Amino acid sequence: MSRRVLVVRSDNLGDVLLAGPAVRAVAANADEVSFLAGPRGRAAAELLPGVDRVLSWCAPWIDPEPPAATPASLGELRDRVRAVRPDRALVLTSFHQSPLPMALALREAGVPWIGAISEDYPGSLLDLRHRVDGDPPEPERALSLAEAAGFRLPPGDDGKLAITGPLPDVTALTGEPGYVVVHPAASAPAREWGAERYAEAVEALVEHGYRVVLTGAPGDRELSRRIACPGALDLTGHTDLRELAAVLAGAAVVVAPNTGPAHLAAAVRTPVVSLFAPVVPAARWAPYGVPVELLGDQDAACRDSRARRCPVAGHPCLNRVGAAEVLTAVRRLTAKRAGRVRQLEHTGGAA
Missing domain, CATH: 3.40.50.2000 (Glycogen Phosphorylase B;)
Known part of the structure; x- marks a missing residue:
């Protein structure tokens, strides 16, 4: 070889x-x-x-x-x-x-x-x-x-996404694990949910007792400022990629569009509420190997267009998704993860 x-x-x-x-x-x-x-x-x-x-x-x-x-x-x-x-x-x-x-x-x-x-x-x-x-x-x-080409995964490799460890301790930034990360930005505007919708979702999550952490690159600070509310912790621009991975690893759920950090969440085995615009197929590009709640109209007119900017007025594929749907999706994923942890504890496994 x-x-x-x-x-x-x-x-x-x-x-x-x-x-x-x-x-x-x-x-x-x-x-x-x-x-x-x-x-x-x-x-x-x-x-x-x-x-x-x-x-x-x-x-x-x-x-x-x-x-x-x-x-x-x-x-x-x-x-x-x-x-x-x-x-x-x-x-x-x-x-x-x-x-x-x-x-x-x-x-x-x-x-x-x-x-x-x-x-x-x-x-x-x-x-x-x-x-x-x-x-x-x-x-x-x-x-x-x-x-x-003749290259196969070694025995015991589950074929899921992964990154090298160990990850840094970010509890001084986030507090104890179990929060909900909201990462609003994507590399293409056609993949982003509206800022107003994110603001409504963050407020609903906080009102229902979730600790919310906002993440993003330094260039996303204005977007996060429009989304944040009292009770939400804004870490936008305050982490490098490995630190961001650690923040995502400590989350119960990540809420994100089709963006790199959604795949980074999958690589640290955190469930994802995926606000997925169908400009590319979700079958190919949704977060892989973790529990996912896929939100967004996958049959919208922009389907498979690969558009970087939404070609349909009002961005309906995502903007018809409401804060209540995100809240419900977060609840489902947190309940599934809690049940999985209880099962592993009962059987002596590891989460």
């Missing part, structure tokens, strides 16, 4: 986290795993079990704000790949992305064997052209490529 393997997954934080099971399969059968991520996903790559080193390069055919594809930029990619001397590479992509531009760049960098999922004719760019039937969740789709 290969000694040095390069795994490529460009795009955002969540996309990289969803590649985790495939990476662990590779790591179980290789001496060294390098991970090539885009700048938006690098921090997530650094959390993945099995990754020995992380490279970063912004792919101009994938990034939503693409840089110019210049000889100098492509030369930087070539030099970074050559420095790790991979003898195999797996190029992971979403269903709507082509792996062939990256495969061409890797060939130019001297990678002797490349595998990818490709509907397009790859010519000599791929040694393994893998096909995927049906509509599997993204982690299973990526793992199927690793398996087709």
Whole structure:
């Protein structure tokens, strides 16, 4: 089996986290795993079990704000790949992305064997052209490529999302575990619930006795300010990614749209109330491997459009969801988790 393997997954934080099971399969059968991520996903790559080193390069055919594809930029990619001397590479992509531009760049960098999922004719760019039937969740789709290349998860690996530990102690920020995290922001406006709806939901949760913690990046502070109410703790902009993972791990439930932190919650095994806009399929992109309450009209007119901004006036797929539905979903998930903990305690298991 290969000694040095390069795994490529460009795009955002969540996309990289969803590649985790495939990476662990590779790591179980290789001496060294390098991970090539885009700048938006690098921090997530650094959390993945099995990754020995992380490279970063912004792919101009994938990034939503693409840089110019210049000889100098492509030369930087070539030099970074050559420095790790991979003898195999797996190029992971979403269903709507082509792996062939990256495969061409890797060939130019001297990678002797490349595998990818490709509907397009790859010519000599791929040694393994893998096909995927049906509509599997993204982690299973990526793992199927690793398996087709001869990499399998080790015994005892459940194939769910995971990050490396230990996580930092954040109780000084959050208080004791058991709160509800509300993470309102997403990378595309079409995936976000309205701020007014979030404000109503946060107020309803607080009124019904839940401790609410708001999270987000520094650029989300204005959004969180509009959502917060007395009794809600606002940690927006106050955590790095590993600290955010610890905050999510301490939550009973996370309320979030289709965004990277929803997948980070799944990676620390926290249930998610997913406010999911159907611009991409929930079957592929909903939080994976944890209990999920999926809210939002999955048959709305924007379905499968991949729109970054809502193409329908009023954003009805999400804005028809009310605070009462979120409250009910949180109650269901907290009740399920409490029942699961009681069952494990009775049987001597671990939560």
